[in-house]
Amino acid sequence: xxxxxxxxxxxxxxxxxxxxxxxxxxxxxxxxxxxxxxxxxxxxxxxxxxxxxxxxxxxxxxxxxxxxxxxxxxxxxxxxxxxxxxxxxxxxxxxxxxxxxxxxxxxxxxxxxxxxxxxxxxxxxxxxxxxxxxxxxxxxxxxxxxxxxxxxxxxxxxxxxxxxxxxxxxxxxxxxxxxxxxxxxxxxxxxxxxxxxxxxxxxxxxxxxxxxxxxxxxxxxx
Amino acid sequence: xxxxxxxxxxxxxxxxxxxxxxxxxxxxxxxxxxxxxxxxxxxxxxxxxxxxxxxxxxxxxxxxxxxxxxxxxxxxxxxxxxxxxxxxxxxxxxxxxxxxxxxxxxxxxxxxxxxxxxxxxxxxxxxxxxxxxxxxxxxxxxxxxxxxxxxxxxxxxxxxxxxxxxxxxxxxxxxxxxxxxxxxxxxxxxxxxxxxxxxxxxxxxxxxxxxxxxxxxxxxxxxxxxxxxxxxxxxxxxxxxxxx
Numbered sequence: 001x002x003x004x005x006x007x008x009x010x011x012x013x014x015x016x017x018x019x020x021x022x023x024x025x026x027x028x029x030x031x032x033x034x035x036x037x038x039x040x041x042x043x044x045x046x047x048x049x050x051x052x053x054x055x056x057x058x059x060x061x062x063x064x065x066x067x068x069x070x071x072x073x074x075x076x077x078x079x080x081x082x083x084x085x086x087x088x089x090x091x092x093x094x095x096x097x098x099x100x101x102x103x104x105x106x107x108x109x110x111x112x113x114x115x116x117x118x119x120x121x122x123x124x125x126x127x128x129x130x131x132x133x134x135x136x137x138x139x140x141x142x143x144x145x146x147x148x149x150x151x152x153x154x155x156x157x158x159x160x161x162x163x164x165x166x167x168x169x170x171x172x173x174x175x176x177x178x179x180x181x182x183x184x185x186x187x188x189x190x191x192x193x194x195x196x197x198x199x200x201x202x203x204x205x206x207x208x209x210x211x212x213x214x215x216x217x218x219x220x221x222x
Numbered sequence: 223x224x225x226x227x228x229x230x231x232x233x234x235x236x237x238x239x240x241x242x243x244x245x246x247x248x249x250x251x252x253x254x255x256x257x258x259x260x261x262x263x264x265x266x267x268x269x270x271x272x273x274x275x276x277x278x279x280x281x282x283x284x285x286x287x288x289x290x291x292x293x294x295x296x297x298x299x300x301x302x303x304x305x306x307x308x309x310x311x312x313x314x315x316x317x318x319x320x321x322x323x324x325x326x327x328x329x330x331x332x333x334x335x336x337x338x339x340x341x342x343x344x345x346x347x348x349x350x351x352x353x354x355x356x357x358x359x360x361x362x363x364x365x366x367x368x369x370x371x372x373x374x375x376x377x378x379x380x381x382x383x384x385x386x387x388x389x390x391x392x393x394x395x396x397x398x399x400x401x402x403x404x405x406x407x408x409x410x411x412x413x414x415x416x417x418x419x420x421x422x423x424x425x426x427x428x429x430x431x432x433x434x435x436x437x438x439x440x441x442x443x444x445x446x447x448x449x450x451x452x453x454x455x456x457x458x459x460x461x462x463x464x465x466x
Contacts, residue, residue, distance in 0.1 A: 118308055118310075118312045119312070119314065121275055121306075121308070121312070122306070122308060122312035122313075122314075122371075123314075124275070124298075124301060125273055125275065125301055125304075125305075125306040125375075126301070126302070126325070126326035126330065126374070126375075126378060127298045127299065127301045127302035127326055127330040127331075127378065128298070128325075128326060128329065128330055129298050132329055132330070136325055136329060137314055137325075140316045141314075141315065141316050144316055220316070
């Protein structure tokens with residue numbers, strides 16, 4: 001079945017290191033996306049016509065453009081056209097943050113506009129000032145709405161990192177391919193075992209995160 | 223008696239629509255004023271102007287001698303003097319009942335946590351909700367939520383309570399438990415302005431009735447006169463819509 005190749009040399013360690021690359025790219029991207037997304041989301045909720053148009057176009061681009069095309073554009077395109085020599089991992093983080101920021105911003109905007117006006121009004125009626133209203137009443141509610149959704153975004157990003165091997169990053173899937181290639185003669189059936197293990201690795205990485213999101217969603221539902 | 227609230231010639235306009243104009247109302251300490259009127263007559267808007275949730279275009283509102291103006295620096299401390307309870311959904315959903323009650327006294331008035339908690343528990347017991355202190359608003363019925371909202375306003379020690387149709391969104395069987403609380407507050411001498419559609423309750427609780435129609439005060443008076451012997455045709459018509 002091909003599991004034996006995993007025990008050869010440090011193959012299993014290499015796979016785990018590959019998984020670490022995937023996790024690193026997605027976690028860094030999510031962190032950037034949350035910061036930029038919150039800022040953009042707040043700007044979008046202000047309903048300024050210029051910001052609305054720009055953000056609409058941005059969101060639409062992210063929605064339509066396949067991530068792979070974006071990866072190629074940023075990694076290969078910038079090198080040729082602008083002479084910028086980006087590290088592959090930097091390019092990947094840029095693309096994933098570009099995508100994540102759009103999603104986060106949309107979530108933040110939605111959450112902000114979904115807070116009923118009465119929440120602001122009853123808060124200021126109690127004598128809280130604007131800052132206190134946001135700090136104790138509005139922001140905690142937004143965070144509760146957003147955390148499950150942004151955790152969900154992390155799992156989707158981890159899954160999508162399998163694309164980054166196309167720009168030469170050696171992540172878990174690429175390591176798998178290398179192991180299979182190297183053992184083509186000795187264990188021709190290695191593909192099944194190796195990919196099954198990779199499947200399990202993705203599962204182990206994503207499942208707890210997905211459970212956490214479901215748990216928080218349940219705990220905080222209003 | 224001491225005047226808590228004085229409304230002088232107040233007008234509210236949205237661009238070319240006048241919601242009400244030349245509103246005059248004086249409320250003395252301990253007085254319960256009930257405002258009734260058809261939907262859209264401006265009574266809720268009027269109540270919201272009293273703690274500057276809505277701005278006014280003309281006239282002035284004095285609350286405990288201070289001018290109510292959303293732009294003024296101490297608007298926070300003026301709003302503390304007017305405890306407001308809304309139609310519904312105004313509890314903070316992410317906080318427990320006790321946290322809902324303690325937020326403003328602790329953060330705004332900087333009162334001692336222990337002392338506020340003790341007061342909150344006493345008030346909760348009074349409205350029959352002591353067992354719900356650690357519940358979240360979503361776990362409460364509509365009537366329970368409104369009782370908590372009343373306590374949340376009370377714990378700020380307001381000079382006046384503004385109740386804006388607080389039973390309008392409730393199931394009929396829950397109206398009573400909320401109105402009983404309001405009635406007991408009236409008996410202990412709280413100053414209140416109440417906007418409501420519950421006519422029997424209005425009669426029971428009011429020291430003075432005010433009827434607003436088309437953006438002006440059409441008739442006012444003591445509840446007996448108001449309900450049994452209305453002077454204006456408009457009020458007669460309005461009261462008839464409540465009897466079959």
